[in-house]
Amino acid sequence: MKLVSYGRVLLDKSDSKICFSNDGQETGLICLRGTCVVSVDGDSFTMKRNDALYVPKGLLMSIHTEQTVDLLECSAPVDGLYPLQFVAAENVEGDEKLHFVVGIDGARREISILLGSNIQAGRLIVGITRSLPGNWTSWPPHEHAAMLEEIYVYVDMPSPAFGCNLFIQMRSAQHRLRLFAKVTRYCCLLATIPMSRCQGRA
Structure with a gap:
């Protein structure tokens, strides 16, 4: 792979919060299971199963859960700057x-x-x-x-x-x-x- 990266964010009550930035990379977060709140640049989104969040490059993300959550994280380098965008699973379906x-x-x-x-x-x-x-x-x-x-x-x-x-x-x-x-x-x-x-x- 030259451009696309993949990772997982696994949180539970004992380790309930993580913060990270995506310098130079656009990022997609997909909720595989559980629920969480993702805060980016002053906006907060409650994510549940199969919800997606597009995060433009160069921003700090904070993810917090009250129970457990499994997020898929994918990213790729990008030149342009695009808006922060939330996609609810029910809107896709x-x-x-x-x-x-x-x-x-x-x-x-x-x-x-x-x-x-x-x-x-x-x-x-x-x-x-x-x-x-x-x-x-x-x-x-x-x-x-x-x-x-x-x-x-x-x-x-x-x-x-x-x-x-x-x-x-x-x-x-x-x-x-x-x-x-x-x-x-x-x-x-x-x-x-x-x-x-x-x-x-x-």
Whole structure:
């Protein structure tokens, strides 16, 4: 990875507050579980599951919880300056351009774009992909390396569920897989075991 960074903020009653700055980097915070209050530049936002917050570069963030919280933090260097923006999960779920189902039988998944066309940002695009039980989440095989760096974070997978992400570098310009999906150069596949649901964020 050259540009995108990933981290987690895990807080509970015994360690309930953290402060940090994002010099030179725009930052996206996604609440994976729990609740917290994020304060940035005099504004405060109560975040709950699947809420998102876009924080422009060069600001101090303070995160506090009364119980427990698990936040995904992603960031990337950026030249421009964009506004501080909060995205409530229910606003994404109610917008068909940000929340939709794609794929065919055996490869159906639910997409929620938390930070995308709905905000002003320099580099970050953050979303959630939820697979249906036993479905591929990236079929047909594809990749976005020509224009995007991607990080996949797997969450909400109780035992014995697991995800498997395959990254294949092709030796020639085109290959055909057993299911006859045409791929070029690289491909990325993710599947879940039957009866499990995989939820990933990127």
